[in-house]
Amino acid sequence: MHEFIAKHENHIAGVLSGFDRLVFRGTLRSISWAEGMNHYLHANDVLLKDFGTHVERVSQRLKQASLAGAECTARPIQYLPSAGTSKEEIARGIALQDHIESGLICVLKAVEPCWTFDVYRNREAKKLELQLRRRQCLFLYHYWMHPTLGFLHARIQTWFPFSIQVCLNGREWLARQMDRAGLKYQRQGNCFPWIKDWDKAQRLMNRQVEANWPKLLGAIAKQLNPIHEEIFQAHPVNYYWSTYQSEWAIDVVFGQAHVLRELYPRLLRHGMTTFWQRRRHAVFGPPSAAQRASAQALSGRSSQRSQTARRGYSHQTPAQRQLGQTL
Template identity: 25%
Template sequence: MLLTNKYADKIHGIITCYDRMIIQGYIPNWSHAEAMTAYMKLNGIRIFDYPTSFSQPLTEQVRQNAEKIAHENGMEIEFIRKLHAFRKDDRIQNIIAETGKTEGLIHIFSAMECCNTYRPWHDKTTGKTFLKFDQSKCLHYYFYFIDRELGLCYLRVPTWPPFRLQFYMNGHNLLAYKLDKKQLSYRMQDNAFLEISDIETAQKLSDRINPQGLHKVLDVFARRYSPVPESLGLGYTWTVQQIECATDIMFRKPEYLAPIYDEIIHTAIYTVKPDNIATFLGQRITYNCTKEIGTNYNQRILGTRIKHHMGDVSIKMYDKFGCVLRIESTCNDISTFRVEREVQHRDGTSDIRKAPLKKSIYSLYQLFTILKSANYRYLEFISSFDDHSSGRKKLDEVSHSRREKERTYRGFNFFDSRDLSVLEAISKGEYMTFGIQGNPASSILGSFRLLRNFEINGFCHFPRMLMAFFNTSSASWASRNSRLRRAISFCSSEA
């Protein structure tokens, strides 16, 4: 039985959708050194003119376009001197809070970052001149904006060829737009839904992924913020660089999730093995497997998180805002997954066979099915854990002192030798049928106060006449001892 069925009365529902999505745009004719060399030769440009007369005008075009956009929107480009010590997301949230913007350009950052580029090279052995791959630092612009459909996004634009773009969006914002369009009510905090009025319809909307529409939107952003390719008659191809798929179980109250989550995460630390991780992620462990497989447990300010990873794919679980149990798959290279698809061969033929998933954004629908299945396999696994949360709650209750009729009765200390010996004694099988009789009763319990402690903490129940008898001071010890034996017998049979 899944957690969602077991605790159906404590949850609003379960929803799966894409979370963090990082998409890379590249110009096919400039994507690698050989292609760039062929492009320059085809257009009659000298190879050694690449860093000067070819690249510099293009760099200046990108810079002028960024300054023009900043001027039109009445803002200044903020240069980040220490990139690792600066949190762009926090700065953007502060700007949104100050300006109250809900759509359009929010801010522009600039920073010096590493980028892939090329440098001219002449091979004296072959006598050929060509471009070689190189890495260097150049100025990058970050355009943060709020799109009506996609929500808060950014586009990173480098100022050096080959102008590889990086686009960020969050799938939860896209789903929120679809829910608004269908006039479905929901509660949302940051990148998580806390409640949705119609879960079934919301899941159908999340399953409908439109790569063609996304492609058109990305092309519009590229033309607006990176004008160089269009001015040269070139275009961008979009691929998936990193992606996250989240399955959220929305609990009604934080106190419903807390005991369940603690039990699950502490059990998962010791239970999940490499074979299980491979099964979750749809991978195989072969004799020549070189992928690192492991589990990490992190305790952060916001809470705890457990992460299982295998190569470029991982799955993690954590509590979001205390009331959402999130299972999230992350993939840094979607070609890790193998699917049945049409494969084109060099001789012009094609056939259907298992092959790595294409990195194109047109694989998003197939990828969603894969990652969603991984999340549900993990959900099925943790649903098989025994739930000891109710036992922990009862243990907590009997360990605390209780007050009744202006009198305090201490709780049981399971680490105290006397309390432990009493509990061990009355739980022995020899006393289960007829109870504790004779001298064992006096030696084990000793006094009525301890017996009363058992009743207060819910271990046994007493007849009213027994309580009246113990309050009678004239009763002889013999009769008290006799009735004590009968009471212990009664309590043992009740237990």
């Protein structure tokens, strides 16, 4: 990529490199296994025969506390019966309709698979045992216009062990940074076609790497479950944060459309001749029936040329196939 940018630097208006989509998972590790959950029950004087009653009561308290903020501010709370419904589209539609620029947008409820605990009667040992099982429970999805991070969502599992997932976007975050810095820009979806000072924008984006993630994510977790400390007063536990998905994107903006228009066929050809078939389908989607028929009709004329191209690439090292050297 560095070679590509250097080769076309006279036509490039700006470059942005940084976080795109980020997904974090919060886990209460000490109670995420059966023995650890037994320690919690012991600390709260809960016998296994009373397990169901106890966890149901705690779950109801968590739901009420998590939804209280939406109820107090009259934000929508909506149950989604289908897993195929796009939660983000619903949330963005509500934000647009209600002109939400900061704060809670809505809370969406959905029943989804989860890992949780159940009591098992061990007939051989003649005793009750706690087991971790795959079941389904209610998840609460909170959507916000975060003052620092922009549009994001976080969800919490309403059954023990109350796992959390937070999804945010580095470009959303950058837009908020530029707003605070008074840096003018134009935005289209997740891209910035124009920024007044690209170098300053990159410096702002570089600060994202230095974020205090436990503090930032911990504040979001507190909003998901305001009674966390109360629930775990007798057996204190804290969330352990891990990265589930991390995307790093490099945006290259050309100053003139015709330059990119001329370069685009070469970019496309490079991708088609170097990517694996499965990867091409992931990017462009599977070919239609008409495209397959056209490909079959042209296969005879192009087979010899394709063989030559494949032989040529077979003798190249991965470094020689880099974008900058090819284009």
